[in-house]
Amino acid sequence: xxxxxxxxxxxxxxxxxxxIVDVDLAVLEGEVFGFLGPNGAGKTTTIRVLLGFLRPTSxxxxxxxxxxxxxxxxxxxxxxxxxxxPAYLGHLxxxxxxxxxxxxxxxxxxAWRSAAERLELDPTVAVRKLSRGNRQKVGVVQAFMGDEPxxxxxxxxxxxxxxxxxxxxxxxxxxxxxxxxxxxxxxxxQEVERACSRVGIIREGRLVDVTTVRDLQASHWRSVNLVLQxxxxxxxxxxxxxxxxxxxxxxxxxxxxxxxxxxLRRLATIDVADVAISTLDVEDIFLxxxxxxxxxxxxxxxxxSDGHRPSGGNVEGERNGPGEELAGRGxxxxx
Amino acid sequence: xxxxxxxDLRRSRSLILWVGLVAVLYAGVMVxxxxxxxxxxxxxxxxxxxxxxxxxxxxxxxxxxxSDPGTYVNSYIFxxxxxxxxxxxxxxxxxxxxxxxxxxxxxxxxxxxLPRLDYLAVTIGVQVVSLxxxxxxxxxxxxxxxxxxxxxxxxxxxxxxxxxxxAMAIAIAGATTALAVALLDRGRAAGLxxxxxxxxxxxxxxxxLAPEFGxxxxxxxxxxxxxxxxxxxxxxxxxxxxLYLVVAVAGWVSAAAIFRRRDLAT
Numbered sequence: 283x284x285x286x287x288x289x290x291x292x293x294x295x296x297x298x299x300x301x302i303v304d305v306d307l308a309v310l311e312g313e314v315f316g317f318l319g320p321n322g323a324g325k326t327t328t329i330r331v332l333l334g335f336l337r338p339t340s341x342x343x344x345x346x347x348x349x350x351x352x353x354x355x356x357x358x359x360x361x362x363x364x365x366x367x368p369a370y371l372g373h374l375x376x377x378x379x380x381x382x383x384x385x386x387x388x389x390x391x392x393a394w395r396s397a398a399e400r401l402e403l404d405p406t407v408a409v410r411k412l413s414r415g416n417r418q419k420v421g422v423v424q425a426f427m428g429d430e431p432x433x434x435x436x437x438x439x440x441x442x443x444x445x446x447x448x449x450x451x452x453x454x455x456x457x458x459x460x461x462x463x464x465x466x467x468x469x470x471x472q473e474v475e476r477a478c479s480r481v482g483i484i485r486e487g488r489l490v491d492v493t494t495v496r497d498l499q500a501s502h503w504r505s506v507n508l509v510l511q512x513x514x515x516x517x518x519x520x521x522x523x524x525x526x527x528x529x530x531x532x533x534x535x536x537x538x539x540x541x542x543x544x545x546l547r548r549l550a551t552i553d554v555a556d557v558a559i560s561t562l563d564v565e566d567i568f569l570x571x572x573x574x575x576x577x578x579x580x581x582x583x584x585x586x587s588d589g590h591r592p593s594g595g596n597v598e599g600e601r602n603g604p605g606e607e608l609a610g611r612g613x614x615x616x617x
Numbered sequence: 618x619x620x621x622x623x624x625d626l627r628r629s630r631s632l633i634l635w636v637g638l639v640a641v642l643y644a645g646v647m648v649x650x651x652x653x654x655x656x657x658x659x660x661x662x663x664x665x666x667x668x669x670x671x672x673x674x675x676x677x678x679x680x681x682x683x684s685d686p687g688t689y690v691n692s693y694i695f696x697x698x699x700x701x702x703x704x705x706x707x708x709x710x711x712x713x714x715x716x717x718x719x720x721x722x723x724x725x726x727x728x729x730x731l732p733r734l735d736y737l738a739v740t741i742g743v744q745v746v747s748l749x750x751x752x753x754x755x756x757x758x759x760x761x762x763x764x765x766x767x768x769x770x771x772x773x774x775x776x777x778x779x780x781x782x783x784a785m786a787i788a789i790a791g792a793t794t795a796l797a798v799a800l801l802d803r804g805r806a807a808g809l810x811x812x813x814x815x816x817x818x819x820x821x822x823x824x825x826l827a828p829e830f831g832x833x834x835x836x837x838x839x840x841x842x843x844x845x846x847x848x849x850x851x852x853x854x855x856x857x858x859x860l861y862l863v864v865a866v867a868g869w870v871s872a873a874a875i876f877r878r879r880d881l882a883t
Contacts, residue, residue: 361728363728365721368721388730
């Protein structure tokens with residue numbers, strides 16, 4: 283299968299500051315490739331190098347065979363791009379802004395109408411009067427208004443409400459069904475899980491893993507908070523992929539790695555008053571996948587169990603493993 | 618390129634309108650005032666003599682009586698008005714790519730099939746058109762008011778002066794464009810260019826007052842901005858205009874060389 287995006291040893295440094303280091307990447311035709319990483323990991327730098335906005339310090343990247351730096355305009359003719367915080371001219375209406383982009387891309391005036399209708403964007407409102415979410419819609423609409431073979435999206439759904447996020451995912455699915463390729467940078471693991479076939483994980487400028495979404499799901503942890511009607515049997519949570527972070531007579535905070543079905547089957551045998559399952563954020567998953575391993579020898583509990591703790595979980599005083607401290611440090615550094 | 622050109626020109630409307638209004642009103646009022654100056658020339662000349670010559674030199678009034686058309690138009694209209702108008706307009710227009718890079722708006726045209734150099738060429742084209750319009754408005758205001766009252770000035774010579782106004786403005790714009798794309802920071806580029814222009818203005822004044830510093834004046838853009846010979850004698854300052862043009866083109870070519878290869882980091 284053809285590589286739509288190909289990066290070989292792609293490195294970008296800003297003087298002494300690290301940008302991205304030795305990134306090797308191949309995004310295949312027709313796939314939706316998720317690009318995950320915490321803030322400052324190098325996602326946007328990678329995208330800006332792919333767009334030819336930044337000159338690689340070393341290495342090379344191509345888009346459908348066009349060198350991203352030397353042949354940037356040719357590469358741009360093959361893609362649509364939306365940035366994480368698109369900037370527009372405040373005095374233009376959303377429609378005027380979209381027409382401007384359409385003309386730059388050789389599309390007819392009004393090419394954006396169907397996408398705008400789907401995302402419920404009012405094209406008559408001046409951009410300066412739009413909320414952040416609606417400004418983001420302008421970017422998403424302009425990405426979807428053409429039929430370029432590649433869409434590069436840098437956190438496109440930040441600021442969109444859940445309904446619009448769902449519509450966005452439907453549009454991505456349609457693009458994929460049409461055989462086009464999407465490179466989707468995101469913080470949102472659930473979004474990536476739903477939209478993408480493969481993911482690349484970047485951390486501290488290095489592409490640390492490229493995996494399928496199924497493998498990522500299998501390896502990542504969920505936080506489960508339980509309130510039971512009656513005290514639980516001692517062996518209730520004795521499952522290979524479950525760790526008990528804290529437990530009292532009727533409350534339990536668990537961490538579950540991968541498949542939650544074995545735990546749900548156990549829970550079906552008792553009376554449960556309340557259950558809340560939440561996905562950890564991307565940073566916690568990174569810490570778990572890559573730093574947690576380093577701490578494994580310490581016998582610590584699962585790190586980052588405070589990532590998305592459901593309300594009611596009172597585990598603060600009980601999180602005392604070295605992994606917990608690591609999680610806190612890691613999060614500070616990443617942000 | 619065409620959509621970018623029209624949008625960029627559209628963005629320049631307010632600037633052209635307001636700066637042009639200032640230029641038109643000032644030039645028009647000063648021309649309307651000229652018949653009174655002629656009628657009271659001796660009194661005006663005596664009044665001007667009261668001021669220290671350093672102060673007069675700072676405003677470009679160095680020689681000639683106030684009733685002389687060349688002195689009046691050069692000193693009281695062009696020297697007062699144009700350095701400010703040209704600097705404000707040229708800096709505002711030429712730093713736009715830097716402002717767009719900072720805001721992220723530059724990502725839109727440059728993520729399309731438009732090459733960087735084409736984009737820069739368009740912004741330079743808008744600078745040229747906008748500054749030409751401001752020069753033309755200033756000249757038109759002088760000519761129109763002059764024709765409406767007692768015609769005292771040679772229309773052709775005023776038009777020739779307009780060419781020199783334009784040449785000076787694009788020289789500032791060219792240099793500012795190079796600074797703007799090198800720094801990609803509108804505030805820093807505009808501040809730096811404003812500072813350079815103020816130093817140049819002072820250099821020109823000092824050079825005019827102290828012969829021992831005369832050569833320093835040659836470093837100033839304002840040294841080459843003397844339109845009295847055009848108005849009085851019809852002698853166009855071709856060398857000075859050519860120098861402005863060379864500075865403008867050098868600035869734009871430098872800007873292109875920098876912009877073509879630099880990172881667009883925001």
